[in-house]
Amino acid sequence: MVSGALLFQSLILGLLLGGLYALLAAGLTLYFGIMRVVMLAHAAFILLSAYVAWWFSSTTGLDPMISLVATIPLFFGIGYVMHRFLLARLRPTTMTMMSVLLTFGIALVIEGLLGLAWTGTQRRIHLPYGTSSVEFLGAQIPVVQIVSFALAALSLASLYLIMKRTQFGRSLRATIQHGQAAQLVGIDTTKVAGMGFGLGLATAAVGGAALSLQATIYPSLHWHWIGPLMAIIVVGGLGSIPGAAIAALALGTIRVLLEIPMGSTWAQTVFYVALFLTLMLRPQGFFGGRLAQRF
Amino acid sequence: MRNASDTSTPLRRGSSAVQALRGAGSGRLGPFAAILVVVAVLATWPLLAGNPYMLSAGVIVLNFAVFATAWNLMGGLTGYVSLGHIAFFGLGSYGTGLLVIHSEINAFVAVMAAAVVVGLLSLLVGWAALRVRGASFVIVTIAIVLVMLLVFQSWRSVTGGSTGLVVPRPFPDLLRPEHHRVFFYIFLGLLLLVLVSYLVVDRSRFGQALKAIREDEDKAQSLGIPTAMLKLAAFGISCFLTAIAGGVYALWFGDLDPIFQFDVVLSAQIALMALLGGVRYLFGPLVGAIVVGSALEYFLLNFGETQFHLVATGLLLVAVVLFAPDGVLALAAQLIRRLGPSATSIREESAAEVRAQQDARALAERVEEPGADATTDREDRR
Amino acid sequence: MTEELGAVALRTEGLSKSFGGVHAVDNATTEFYAGRINGLIGPNGSGKTTFFNCVTGMIRPDAGHVFYRDRDITRWQPHRIARAGLGRTFQLCRVFPRLTVLDNLLVAVHPPHPLAYLGRPRVASLVERARGILARVGLDHLETAEARDVSYGQQKLLELAAALMAGPDMVMLDEPAGGVNPALIERIAVLVTELNAEGTTFLVVEHNMEFMMNLCDHVVVFDRGAPIAAGSAAEVQQNPLVLEAYLGV
Numbered sequence: 034m035v036s037g038a039l040l041f042q043s044l045i046l047g048l049l050l051g052g053l054y055a056l057l058a059a060g061l062t063l064y065f066g067i068m069r070v071v072m073l074a075h076a077a078f079i080l081l082s083a084y085v086a087w088w089f090s091s092t093t094g095l096d097p098m099i100s101l102v103a104t105i106p107l108f109f110g111i112g113y114v115m116h117r118f119l120l121a122r123l124r125p126t127t128m129t130m131m132s133v134l135l136t137f138g139i140a141l142v143i144e145g146l147l148g149l150a151w152t153g154t155q156r157r158i159h160l161p162y163g164t165s166s167v168e169f170l171g172a173q174i175p176v177v178q179i180v181s182f183a184l185a186a187l188s189l190a191s192l193y194l195i196m197k198r199t200q201f202g203r204s205l206r207a208t209i210q211h212g213q214a215a216q217l218v219g220i221d222t223t224k225v226a227g228m229g230f231g232l233g234l235a236t237a238a239v240g241g242a243a244l245s246l247q248a249t250i251y252p253s254l255h256w257h258w259i260g261p262l263m264a265i266i267v268v269g270g271l272g273s274i275p276g277a278a279i280a281a282l283a284l285g286t287i288r289v290l291l292e293i294p295m296g297s298t299w300a301q302t303v304f305y306v307a308l309f310l311t312l313m314l315r316p317q318g319f320f321g322g323r324l325a326q327r328f
Numbered sequence: 329m330r331n332a333s334d335t336s337t338p339l340r341r342g343s344s345a346v347q348a349l350r351g352a353g354s355g356r357l358g359p360f361a362a363i364l365v366v367v368a369v370l371a372t373w374p375l376l377a378g379n380p381y382m383l384s385a386g387v388i389v390l391n392f393a394v395f396a397t398a399w400n401l402m403g404g405l406t407g408y409v410s411l412g413h414i415a416f417f418g419l420g421s422y423g424t425g426l427l428v429i430h431s432e433i434n435a436f437v438a439v440m441a442a443a444v445v446v447g448l449l450s451l452l453v454g455w456a457a458l459r460v461r462g463a464s465f466v467i468v469t470i471a472i473v474l475v476m477l478l479v480f481q482s483w484r485s486v487t488g489g490s491t492g493l494v495v496p497r498p499f500p501d502l503l504r505p506e507h508h509r510v511f512f513y514i515f516l517g518l519l520l521l522v523l524v525s526y527l528v529v530d531r532s533r534f535g536q537a538l539k540a541i542r543e544d545e546d547k548a549q550s551l552g553i554p555t556a557m558l559k560l561a562a563f564g565i566s567c568f569l570t571a572i573a574g575g576v577y578a579l580w581f582g583d584l585d586p587i588f589q590f591d592v593v594l595s596a597q598i599a600l601m602a603l604l605g606g607v608r609y610l611f612g613p614l615v616g617a618i619v620v621g622s623a624l625e626y627f628l629l630n631f632g633e634t635q636f637h638l639v640a641t642g643l644l645l646v647a648v649v650l651f652a653p654d655g656v657l658a659l660a661a662q663l664i665r666r667l668g669p670s671a672t673s674i675r676e677e678s679a680a681e682v683r684a685q686q687d688a689r690a691l692a693e694r695v696e697e698p699g700a701d702a703t704t705d706r707e708d709r710r
Numbered sequence: 711m712t713e714e715l716g717a718v719a720l721r722t723e724g725l726s727k728s729f730g731g732v733h734a735v736d737n738a739t740t741e742f743y744a745g746r747i748n749g750l751i752g753p754n755g756s757g758k759t760t761f762f763n764c765v766t767g768m769i770r771p772d773a774g775h776v777f778y779r780d781r782d783i784t785r786w787q788p789h790r791i792a793r794a795g796l797g798r799t800f801q802l803c804r805v806f807p808r809l810t811v812l813d814n815l816l817v818a819v820h821p822p823h824p825l826a827y828l829g830r831p832r833v834a835s836l837v838e839r840a841r842g843i844l845a846r847v848g849l850d851h852l853e854t855a856e857a858r859d860v861s862y863g864q865q866k867l868l869e870l871a872a873a874l875m876a877g878p879d880m881v882m883l884d885e886p887a888g889g890v891n892p893a894l895i896e897r898i899a900v901l902v903t904e905l906n907a908e909g910t911t912f913l914v915v916e917h918n919m920e921f922m923m924n925l926c927d928h929v930v931v932f933d934r935g936a937p938i939a940a941g942s943a944a945e946v947q948q949n950p951l952v953l954e955a956y957l958g959v
Binding site: 065069070071073119122123124127129130131133134135137138139140141142143144145146147148149153252256257259260263264266267271298299301302304305308309312313316 | 407409411456457459460462463464466467468470471474475478479481482592593596599600603635636637638639640641642643644645646649650653
């Protein structure tokens with residue numbers, strides 16, 4: 034029988050992990066909303082950011098979070114350029130399928146370059162607070178997990194504020210909902226969509242830095258992340274940010290809870306089981322519209 | 329929107345060369361003859377290959393060609409890009425390997441048995457995956473590969489996990505070069521099988537309906553085509569043929585590792601081959617397999633097991649998607665047409681126009697969809 | 711209903727569909743008559759196309775029922791509805807661009823049993839029938855052209871021809887006059903009238919009031935997702951509710 038304390042601890046850890054997943058999935062959802070693009074390179078960019086954080090921290094000895102000062106604007110720029118010069122050139126009729134292959138190609142390039150630059154060796158950041166943990170109602174919570182959750186929560190809150198409170202956010206929402214109408218009221222939809230893409234990629238920068246705190250990284254790791262993230266956005270209903278967030282929290286928690294009886298490898302299958310169940314029961318996802326079925 | 333102007337329409341006078349490329353000649357038997365010619369030409373490779381390495385490279389390329397052509401039966405005809413076919417290839421290999429190890433049956437009977445089981449399994453998977461279109465379908469197919477990788481790595485007692493599964497050779501007496509030669513011809517036979525299967529499907533009512541689905545699935549449904557059933561049938565046939573290729577590969581290579589049998593990158597490379605050659609052409613995937621397969625071998629030979637081949641594959645994929653989404657055979661066909669006697673520049677214009685029209689429709693459809701972001705209010709819909 | 715219109719072919723009861731908070735179709739109860747040319751009009755955003763898509767199974771309604779010849783076809787798959795004899799065209803004309811004009815028609819014929827799918831697509835008797843229909847809409851000279859190579863107006867005719875090839879009892883046309891020149895509009899109107907005289911029921915959705923008023927025996931007017939008036943063309947034109955909805959007077 035599993036003890037109550039262990040269960041409680043797992044629950045907390047699960048929620049913390051789920052929060053991080055929510056941030057990582059938010060980017061994917063954003064791209065999908067903007068262009069109906071499944072961005073397979075998202076996890077590769079997360080990994081790239083994690084590598085930059087690791088490299089920065091191991092060469093300068095400073096906290097890896099400081100690397101965000103450079104990676105967030107850099108990723109934003111890359112996202113904008115990627116949208117403008119690669120994805121926007123695809124024909125709308127074949128956009129979905131071709132964008133998958135295009136972003137797959139980009140993911141491979143990133144993975145290959147990471148391997149060429151830093152070899153396939155497994156890397157891990159060593160932090161002064163790397164092994165310490167905090168006691169919370171009897172549960173031992175590692176500090177790094179709290180830091181990465183806080184980072185995720187902060188970023189999601191900023192994302193929410195940007196979307197809801199700024200002129201850019203309003204334009205982006207208008208572009209997502211009705212591109213032609215947005216154009217008619219004078220929004221430069223190409224530019225706004227490009228910036229939206231940049232915003233999505235900026236979340237990858239944050240997510241990567243947060244993950245680098247607690248994960249051992251190697252070039253092909255992104256395949257292990259993109260699967261769960263894609264499952265999350267389908268379960269949440271493609272295009273729905275709140276849906277993705279709820280699915281992320283729920284699946285992250287279930288995953289950590291299942292690790293107790295099943296071990297970590299088998300627990301990962303929960304994402305895929307959830308994906309298949311969603312398709313059987315509710316192909317449009319649990320929180321989305323009927324978009325998912327058709328795109 | 330373009331207005332109706334009943335100007336005379338340029339008819340497409342496909343020259344016979346273009347027809348041959350497409351494998352859809354006017355004659356009933358033309359394309360079948362073309363397949364025989366192509367296979368006969370390929371059969372000379374063992375005579376030309378100077379050493380066992382070149383022979384084994386030939387086997388690998390043929391394996392890719394079989395795989396890519398089988399993939400194209402789904403990807404090309406229905407337009408559903410699957411990045412999960414490697415899962416069925418891997419299942420075919422493991423199924424064959426396990427049958428050969430644990431039972432007394434003939435190795436090639438084992439291949440067929442495994443392929444039948446995998447084919448049935450693919451119907452189950454396809455039933456779930458094909459409930460959704462486009463992006464979700466791709467996501468599901470990738471998920472299948474990742475699940476299989478997880479399962480086969482973890483389930484050590486059966487699969488041997490990462491230490492691998494050694495499959496006994498069907499012809500234990502053969503020396504290595506002979507072994508390659510025999511399997512070269514076996515794969516060539518398999519290529520003949522998939523090319524003929526593709527052609528038969530392509531020219532049947534079934535194939536016609538699949539193409540209708542590719543062009544416009546809603547429209548196909550509205551005309552009474554049972555799209556769900558036909559897509560599933562195409563997926564099943566495609567996966568069955570893929571599993572046969574996987575099974576024969578297991579017998580040839582003799583050593584299975586989940587990392588390679590369920591490698592999502594290889595899945596993308598297969599899609600790349602079909603795309604590079606041209607998904608609308610019978611021989612498109614074969615041409616793509618020869619180009620990409622040779623390139624991969626070349627990189628492996630000259631740069632070894634570095635990450636370089638990933639970068640090269642990635643860049644090639646990006647380039648093909650951006651600059652030649654219809655494949656090199658389409659470019660060749662265009663060239664032939666331009667050089668041919670019936671060349672018209674009107675034809676190009678009209679294609680561009682219709683493309684623009686199609687795109688406008690895709691955009692309009694996108695507009696018709698309700699807003700994607702559930703948090704926000706939605707404007708009134710048309 | 712002042713005039714005797716005969717049997718009902720298609721009927722909806724309390725049909726509703728909303729997207730997010732917007733009620734695109736809101737509790738729509740309608741009747742369309744067999745052997746007639748029925749019209750569905752309404753201002754932009756009044757939910758006509760969503761209604762259309764709910765009826766033909768492209769969208770699942772949230773509530774309500776659709777009856778076609780007294781059979782409840784709600785939630786049927788679109789292909790099953792088509793096979794029950796209810797054909798349709800799309801708002802922005804949709805043909806299979808890379809199939810030939812002839813194949814666009816042949817694809818619309820349902821094999822009698824699944825095994826027939828393995829047969830060749832060009833069965834002589836079907837080709838003959840397809841050619842007959844193409845001749846009727848005036849596209850017979852284009853049968854070997856790929857559909858993407860013919861003009862927009864010809865594509866519209868082709869779409870109608872493909873719908874007819876399936877041998878429907880009733881055809882639903884979504885904005886047949888949209889984006890085509892007056893001569894072709896006239897030709898489509900004549901075709902619809904002729905086909906109707908031969909027994910095909912029509913339901914036409916249009917903005918073009920003039921086109922509709924001359925064509926239709928019975929008109930239903932939609933506003934904000936529900937019918938606000940029904941009757942002969944002359945009747946609904948006099949209806950103050952309709953004038954208000956349409957012209958904003």
